[in-house]
Amino acid sequence: MTKELLTPRTGEVAGLLLAAGGGRRLGGRPKALLEHRGRPLVEHAVRVLRAAGCARVHVVLGAAAATVRARASLPGCVLIDNPDWEEGMGSSLRAGLASLRDSGADAALVSLVDQPGIGPAATARVRAAYRSPSTLAAASYDGTRGHPVLFGSAHWAGIGTSAVGDRGARAYLRDHADAISLVECGDVAEAYDIDTARDLSRLEPAPDADGRERPPMAPHGE
Structure with a gap:
């Protein structure tokens, strides 16, 4: 491996959160x-x-976007409304990357809102894989590729063309598999999704005033 590949490169890696x-x-x-x-x-x-380590964070909103803006405290974030969010993750990824094109960022570190088991340690590892605008990197969990994913800006146009439906960048990553740097994160994170009512038990309750956690509330409708 050459020194070029071993030496980290400076460049702005923006956070891109898909939350639609x-x-x-x-x-x-x-x-x-x-x-x-x-x-x-x-x-x-x-x-x-x-x-x-992402100083710039863009957040793509969709479902109940106005309510999210009203209830969530997101100071300093660039909020993007995706009117086509019902088409799937691909539309949100396209909207998010489009919002970064003129920002000066050299890469986008893409994470999903429904994966609270992936914390700063894993996210920082993937961010540290940045070398140049041609970098492609992704977290892996026991060898299986997952999130977050880092897309150097040289890939944004290609991803935007191929990101459709719920596949997101899956097709682009498959076609460029040899270029992806996998960053093992299974020792510091769990890559579960919050998709069903059963998954809600993975969300943590709010702490009491004395710092102790309150028992979780039952999900609506149960």
Whole structure:
């Protein structure tokens, strides 16, 4: 391996949080507004990106976007409304990358709002894989590729063309598999999704005033 590949490169890696999902399998509860540690889940996801070193964070909203803006505290974030969010993750990824094109960022570190088991340690590892605008990197969990994913700006146009439906960048990553740097994160994170009512038990309750956690509330409709 050459020194070029071993030496980290400077460049702005912006955080890109996809938070548009409507929670269809959660009875239509927007994922960004699910409560985690007493606050909307979108706040937690933004804090993770910032703690991992992303000074710039763009957040793509969709379902109940106006309510998310009203309830969530997201200071300093660029908020993008995706009117086509019901088409799937691909439309949100396209909207997010488009919002970064003239920002001066050299790469986008893409995370999903419904993965609270992935914290700053794993996110920072993937961010550190940046070398140049041609970098492609992704977290892996016991060898299986997952999120977050880092897209150097040289890939944004190609991803935007191929990102359709719920596949996101899957087709682009498959076609460029040899170029992806996998960053093992299974020792510091769990890559579960909050997709169904059963998954809601993974969300943590808010602490009491004395710092102790309150028992979680039963999900709506149960």
